[in-house]
Structure formats: C-alpha cells, structure tokens
Amino acid sequence: MAFGHSEPGDPPLVTTKILIAGGFGVGKTTMVGSISEIRPLRTEEPLTDRGVGVDDVSGVERKSTTTVAMDFGRITLTDRLVLYLFGTPGQERFWFMWDELALGALGAVVLADTRRLTDSFPSIDYFERRGTPFVVAVNCFDGADRHRPEDIAVALDLDPGIPVLLCDVRRRDSSKEVLISLVEHVLSWSETEPGPAGAAAPAG
Amino acid sequence: MNARGDRWFDREAGPVVRPYAMTRGRTRPRGETFDLIAVVEATGERPGDRLRYSPEHVRILRRCAEPVSVVDLASEIGLPLGVIRVLLGDLRDQGLVALAAIEPVGDRPNKGVLREVLNGLRAL
Numbered sequence: 001m002a003f004g005h006s007e008p009g010d011p012p013l014v015t016t017k018i019l020i021a022g023g024f025g026v027g028k029t030t031m032v033g034s035i036s037e038i039r040p041l042r043t044e045e046p047l048t049d050r051g052v053g054v055d056d057v058s059g060v061e062r063k064s065t066t067t068v069a070m071d072f073g074r075i076t077l078t079d080r081l082v083l084y085l086f087g088t089p090g091q092e093r094f095w096f097m098w099d100e101l102a103l104g105a106l107g108a109v110v111l112a113d114t115r116r117l118t119d120s121f122p123s124i125d126y127f128e129r130r131g132t133p134f135v136v137a138v139n140c141f142d143g144a145d146r147h148r149p150e151d152i153a154v155a156l157d158l159d160p161g162i163p164v165l166l167c168d169v170r171r172r173d174s175s176k177e178v179l180i181s182l183v184e185h186v187l188s189w190s191e192t193e194p195g196p197a198g199a200a201a202p203a204g
Numbered sequence: 205m206n207a208r209g210d211r212w213f214d215r216e217a218g219p220v221v222r223p224y225a226m227t228r229g230r231t232r233p234r235g236e237t238f239d240l241i242a243v244v245e246a247t248g249e250r251p252g253d254r255l256r257y258s259p260e261h262v263r264i265l266r267r268c269a270e271p272v273s274v275v276d277l278a279s280e281i282g283l284p285l286g287v288i289r290v291l292l293g294d295l296r297d298q299g300l301v302a303l304a305a306i307e308p309v310g311d312r313p314n315k316g317v318l319r320e321v322l323n324g325l326r327a328l
Contacts, residue, residue, distance in 0.1 A: 012304060013271045016313045016321060035328075050251075072275060081317070084241055084275065100240065106313050148212065168209025176328055183322045190315065204251040 009202075013090025017084040018179060019101055021127070022111030023119025027139045028069050028087040030168035031111065035176055036085060070097070090125070098126060107186045108134040111169065111177055114147050117155055124156060133189045135163040137178045161189075222259045223287045226260055231286060233293020233298045238303075240285070244292060245271045246303040252298075261291050268295075 019021030020028045086101050102108070108127050111183075112120040120136070127134045138152055149164040158164065163185050167174045224231070238244065246268040251257060255263075262283055272280075278288045295301040313321070 013243045013273075014313075014317060015243060015273050016317060017241050061244075072279075074276070075325075075328070077321060077327075081320055081324060082273070083321060083324070084273070086240075089247070100218075104311060104313075106318065139253050176325060178323065183318060183325060186313065187322065188317050190318070 011080045013080055013082065015084060016083050016106050017086055017101075017104070018103050018182065019086050019088055019132075020111065021088040021108055021115060021120075021123035021134075023123075026111045026113045026116075026119065026170045028111055031109070031139075031175050031178075032071050032073040032085045032087050032167055034172045034174075035075060035179070038074050065110040083194050093096065102125060102132055103128075104131055105132060107182050108132050109182055110134055110136045112136055112138045112152070112156070113141060114138060114152065115141070117152070120156065124158070130158070132187045133182075135178065135182045135185050137167045137169070139169050140166055154191060223284050226258065226283070226287050227290040230262045230290045233290050234284075234297060235293065237240050238292055240291050241273050243271050243273050243303050244268055244277070244302040247300060247302050251300055256298075257294075260287070261294060264291055265295055265300055268301050269295065 009061075020031055022028055053190075059080075070089065073085040075083045075085070077083055088101060089097055108123075110123045110127065111121050122133070124136070136152070136156060136158065138147070139147070140146065146166075149166060152163070153164045155163075163181050165178055165181055166179050169175050169178070238241075246265055260281070260283065264277065265278060267280060272293070273287070274288060277292075278285045279289065283291075292301060304327065
C-alpha cells in the first residue's frame with residue numbers, strides 16, 4: 001500500500017482496528033476476506049523465547065507451539081485512515097495473543113453460529129471483562145435454524161444494549177453492515193460509559 | 205512428530221533460516237516494542253556502515269520510505285512479526301526509522317476518528 005512519503009504538515013496516517021472473534025469455523029476468515037481490500041493475509045506470530053534451548057532442527061513438532069497464523073485484512077477508508085480487521089486465533093493456547101490484539105481496538109465482532117452458541121461464550125466473556133465494546137453477529141449458515149436476535153441475546157445472556165445481528169459473512173454488504181453496526185454501537189456506548197479508564201480492568 | 209502424526213512439508217515446515225537466527229537470538233526490540241498497527245517511516249538518514257545491516261534490515265528500511273504499518277510491513281516482507289519488530293528496533297536505534305503516528309498507542313480511537321470510520325464504511 002503506497003501512501004506516499006509524508007511531508008511536514010501532511011495529516012498523519014491514522015490506523016485503527018476491529019477484532020473478529022468467535023469459535024472455530026464460524027466464519028472469521030470468511031468475513032475478513034469478504035470485505036478486506038487485500039486477500040486475508042496470514043502472518044506468523046509470535047517469536048517467543050519459550051523454545052530457546054529446546055527448539056532445534058529436530059524440533060519441528062514445536063512449530064505449532066511457537067508460531068501461529070494470524071488473519072488480518074485491511075480497508076483503506078480515506079487516504080489518511082486505514083481500518084484493520086484481525087481474526088482472533090481460535091485455539092485456547094493462543095489466548096495470550098488476545099491482549100495485544102485487543103489493546104487499542106475500536107471494538108470487536110463476535111461471530112456466532114446458532115448450532116454451536118456455546119463456542120462464542122469465551123469471546124463474549126473476554127470482551128465483557130476487558131470492557132471492549134462488541135456486537136454479536138449471527139452467521140446464518142445454510143441449514144441452520146433461524147432464531148430471532150432477541151432470543152439469541154437471551155441465550156447468550158448478553159447485557160442489555162449489546163446489538164445482535166443476523167448476517168451472512170460471505171456477502172460483502174452483510175459484513176459491511178456488521179462493521180457499521182459495531183461503530184454505531186461504539187459511538188453510542190462511549191456516550192453512556194465512563195470510557196476506557198472506568199472500564200473493568202482485564203483479569204490478570 | 206506430534207501425537208496426531210501430522211507432518212509439515214515445504215512452507216508449512218517453516219523457514220529454512222529459523223526466525224531467531226535473523227534476530228541473532230533476540231525476541232524483542234530494545235526499548236518500546238512496536239504496536240501491530242503503529243505506522244513507521246524512514247527518517248531519511250543515510251545508513252552508515254552497511255556491514256552492520258542484514259539483507260532483511262535493508263528490505264525493511266527500503267519499504268519504510270513510505271509510511272507503513274508494522275503489520276503490513278510483516279506481511280509484505282514476509283517475515284514473522286516478532287522478527288520485524290526486532291529489526292525495526294535496530295533501525296530505530298540507529299535513527300533510521302521512527303514512528304510516524306502521533307496517536308497514543310493503546311488508546312481507543314476518539315469520537316472524531318470513530319465518525320470518520322463510520323462515514324468511510326458507509327461510503328464503501
């Protein structure tokens with residue numbers, strides 16, 4: 001992405017990010033791919049010192065514990081404003097990465113599948129504890145029963161005021177609507193909440 | 205070999221040069237680390253002693269001629285984020301690269317930015 005060399009006095013490039021969370025196979029990568037201007041990129045993270053002294057050439061089996069593919073996409077909103085989408089790693093052993101991803105995030109989308117609603121509990125729990133604003137987007141899979149958003153909110157035991165939307169993340173328009181709902185929610189949320197300083201500190 | 209008997213071939217097996225070799229064993233940059241979406245840019249200083257820099261340093265510095273986010277840098281250069289951060293730290297220590305953004309890292313965007321994001325998304 002070429003933004004050109006910045007000259008003194010140019011408005012700086014502003015970057016912001018939204019997290020796409022949810023259980024395994026719920027459509028996180030699909031959502032990032034449907035709206036990102038780039039193919040969902042997978043970059044490896046992290047370089048850890050956990051393997052030092054252990055990680056050698058015969059230790060290829062350690063690969064899965066020292067690196068993880070991370071999905072991200074990019075939407076250039078204006079010539080000085082870029083929105084990144086990060087798919088959160090699903091496996092539990094990568095939870096430590098969430099804190100970095102969530103730091104400074106505008107908000108999060110929790111994707112849910114009504115056939116496996118419990119899969120979205122850990123994400124909801126995480127964002128509630130952290131005080132990160134989020135919406136729940138129910139990805140309407142073919143063959144899954146349709147439920148009313150109100151019923152889903154009850155089933156997920158969501159705090160009142162947290163939007164629940166139905167979506168089909170394979171469609172760009174649908175993914176776009178989800179992101180718009182999130183930003184609208186964050187704007188109204190920031191008027192009622194004391195703000196990040198007053199939000200509950202994440203555990204640990 | 206892990207319990208499930210999976211094998212990794214080619215790219216799946218990871219790079220031939222292990223990431224920590226490129227960073228000479230370092231796992232994080234000296235000083236502040238670089239946020240995923242922090243924007244970095246070359247300062248325009250000329251690198252002095254070329255021997256001190258690896259080909260990866262040179263590629264990163266070249267890409268930083270224009271403002272670029274750390275995560276884009278990692279994906280475009282094709283190196284793990286951890287490696288990019290360490291090497292960026294070297295370039296920062298030498299005054300060759302600096303953060304371009306003035307936004308405090310870690311804060312949620314302010315309302316002005318939120319409205320701009322909203323308008324931008326609606327216009328997509």
